[in-house]
Amino acid sequence: MSMSPPPGWYPDPSQTAAERWWDGSAWTEHRRAPAPQGAAAQPGSGPVPVPPGPGFAAHGPGFSTTAVQPLPARTGGRRAKAVALGVAGAVLVASIVTGFLVLQDDDGDPTAGPAPTTSAPPAPSPTTAEPTASPSPTEDPGTLVDQLNGITLPVPDGWEKAEHTVGDETALQTPGTYDCPGDPGLCRHGKITSQTATGTDERSPKKLATADIEDAADAAYDHDALDRKPFGGITRHEQVRSGTVAVAGRGGYYVRWRVYTKDGPGGYVQSLAFPSSTGSEAMVVVRFQLDAGAGAPPLSDIEKVVDGIRPVGDSATGGGVGSSVGPTP
Template identity: 50%
Template sequence: MTPPPGWYRDPHAPHLERWWDGTAWTGHRRAPGTPDVPPVPPAGGTGRAKAVALTTAGAVLVAAVVTGAVFLGGDDDEAETKTGPTATTSSSATGLPAPSPSTSEPATGVPDVVEDELNGVTFPLLDGWVRPEHVAQDDVVMTTDGTYDCPGEGSVCRHGLVVSRTVTATDQTSPEALAEEDIPEAAEDAFGEDALGQQPYGGLESHRVVKSGPVAVAGRAGYFVRWRVTTAEGPGGYVQSLVFPSSVGTESPVLVRYVFDAGEDGPPLADMDRITKGIRPVTDADSGGGVGSSIGPAH
């Protein structure tokens, strides 16, 4: 299910190509049409920085252009995540068959969903949400339309985004344990200090659990935790960590993060439940749900 190593269109910079090493994106980029030569790895390693628990490897250190959701470096023994090439290859790619449609493009014949082929699911594209464009973060499957000036430090922020990742490098498989473990990191990445040392929202001040519990996602038993976050500047927001087993490959846990601005221009909080309920296996877009398909009870 994983695309082979090669140059693929960068899903977050469509005008460039990025090297996929067969496991994760690397930091190597090039202009389309460049002679097809694999990048030379730097001495001493693969060149990919280790990420924090449940964050993606190779995160680019840029200003938080979405709702403060950035990726921070972590220890070697922490869990890491991976994502595959999600765009078709260019004319100068390896000559291998191009991967299927990406999260940046509509699934064939279904213009209202976003496909995450690596994790084997599709996401419903609700009103007010768009496929990611000019988004620096990896693994973003959708964002709210438009940007605004961050209330604190930094450049621009977005009112909402949804991120989908595969959890790897951990023996933990319990959706509940993984969701509980991820939610503090999700809050810090979204509303705390970014990788450049800036605080787009002035930093985190407090949080409270709004809701948590079991939920069926694409016919699989998952678990979610939702926090209301208070920030030093701006209206604060909501973060949610949702974990469920993938329906493809080794059935590795899939982590979906939701980041919503709590201001009047933020997306409706109910969109978290609507998106969750609309997640479907790519092999059966009409399936999903079943026993326990409703959002679980609040704790």
């Protein structure tokens, strides 16, 4: 049977001394040193993925793999039979003793009433009960966790966490929708996404953000995944801001455009790039989309989110424009 390995950390085919994250269909740019025995292989809670064995050839995107099903483990055997025979013998002896006491009283008179009996202890179960999973701690409603990239994003007032996302991205969005002014569909006044930069080896935050901003603008205001134009397409744009910024204690770079559309008031898009503080420090891209019309959130929400990005488990390391960080490539 042809199938793809499940998402998890596997030996990196291009770096023998590292593990690389497989998202179920393609390699991401996340790498790390091999995890110690017993360590979690996937960010967050959940079972540890088993690395591909002889049955899996994890070559990466575009290759099929063949799963070889292992023989089922023997759960019975001689030990189980011995336990079953012992239990049966104990039950038989208890039944004989109980019957004898029923037929006699303390003086051995067979006509006397039945003597009190003691129930035989219940036979031990041959199986082991499944351990009860401990409930996971309640997630902070004011924080969005991006486990894969090792960061958290604050949820500004008037925003919510998106329940449905694409691929490995995490997202914030404004609640409620409205009819798109262009092609039929539903639009939102704002959206923020966080994901790993894939398909590139670029390590410069400035070059990465500068290259990403056009794609971010097209995805937000020109055409969607179904090739519809919710805003009638982009007519023009202008760059309004750009520069270095500290993000979760790392040096990053951002570019912001004001986008004008054929239908509707258009809006603002921003691409923010910085290295992750976990694993192989893969590059992370956070995209911002805010409408320019009535009902849209304030532009200051962009700065609130950037300033509030933190490494997972480190609430003290922040960022923002003007913060002290190392040079940005």
